[in-house]
Amino acid sequence: MKVGFLGWGKTGREAIVPFLQYPDVELEWVLRQSDQNAGEYASRLLFQENDRGKIFGMSSWADGRFLDEHPVDVVVDFSSEDGVERYAAFAQRGIRIVSALSHHDEFSVKQIHSAAEQVAVLSSPNITWGINFLIAVSGFLRAITDEPDIQIVEEHFAKKKGISGTALQIARALDVDPDKNVYSIRAGGILGRHEVIFGFPNQTVRLTHETIHRAAFGRGALTSARWLMKQPAGLYAMSDLIHEKLLAYLEKHIVPSTSPNET
Numbered sequence: 001m002k003v004g005f006l007g008w009g010k011t012g013r014e015a016i017v018p019f020l021q022y023p024d025v026e027l028e029w030v031l032r033q034s035d036q037n038a039g040e041y042a043s044r045l046l047f048q049e050n051d052r053g054k055i056f057g058m059s060s061w062a063d064g065r066f067l068d069e070h071p072v073d074v075v076v077d078f079s080s081e082d083g084v085e086r087y088a089a090f091a092q093r094g095i096r097i098v099s100a101l102s103h104h105d106e107f108s109v110k111q112i113h114s115a116a117e118q119v120a121v122l123s124s125p126n127i128t129w130g131i132n133f134l135i136a137v138s139g140f141l142r143a144i145t146d147e148p149d150i151q152i153v154e155e156h157f158a159k160k161k162g163i164s165g166t167a168l169q170i171a172r173a174l175d176v177d178p179d180k181n182v183y184s185i186r187a188g189g190i191l192g193r194h195e196v197i198f199g200f201p202n203q204t205v206r207l208t209h210e211t212i213h214r215a216a217f218g219r220g221a222l223t224s225a226r227w228l229m230k231q232p233a234g235l236y237a238m239s240d241l242i243h244e245k246l247l248a249y250l251e252k253h254i255v256p257s258t259s260p261n262e263t
Contacts, residue, residue, distance in 0.1 A: 007079035015218030064089035116235035149199035
């Protein structure tokens with residue numbers, strides 16, 4: 001699987017690590033906004049003794065001709081909302097897209113939906129498999145219980161503004177009002193922690209996920225990229241991948257119970 005990577009900021013350079021750890025993954029290039037480090041290799045800058053992920057500045061883009069010279073199977077986007085401007089060029093060449101951007105404006109949403117008409121696109125504001133598993137399990141618990149009191153607590157680093165996109169995603173999935181049911185904590189260097197609290201009479205259930213290194217985003221993106229290679233054109237979310245794997249597990253391991261009268 002040949003991979004192109006958008007973004008070389010704080011998150012991008014840590015999320016890229018898993019893409020350098022597997023022989024079946026060929027990191028062809030990294031495209032960043034500036035020309036800093038252009039011509040160098042991401043692997044070398046991350047202290048690996050090989051040449052993988054050559055870095056290019058956006059000046060090399062040349063209206064998409066860059067893709068003809070450096071073809072890939074899938075592009076992983078950890079850049080910014082500006083990166084979606086290139087999704088049309090990816091889609092025209094049949095390149096699948098993993099969009100790991102946390103926020104989208106109206107233009108970005110249109111670009112993502114347009115690309116998904118031609119190729120498989122997976123878009124997720126938090127692409128760690130752990131948080132998406134938490135959302136799936138929270139939704140299941142919400143569905144099988146009677147009107148629980150649900151509260152969501154999200155914790156992030158001191159300078160992060162507003163409610164996290166992940167907390168909003170959880171609130172939507174559980175059909176609760178983020179203005180009333182989401183509590184934000186900003187302190188120190190907390191990378192990201194989300195807790196869903198279900199309050200019932202005489203018992204409480206707490207589901208928690210914490211990101212301790214940004215490489216978790218990269219591992220989720222790599223899992224998504226591999227999964228996306230098997231999917232037809234369309235718009236997907238990380239939840240689609242999680243639900244597919246959960247269903248496969250349940251079908252294999254959960255045997256339906258039989259009544260005493262059945263033989």
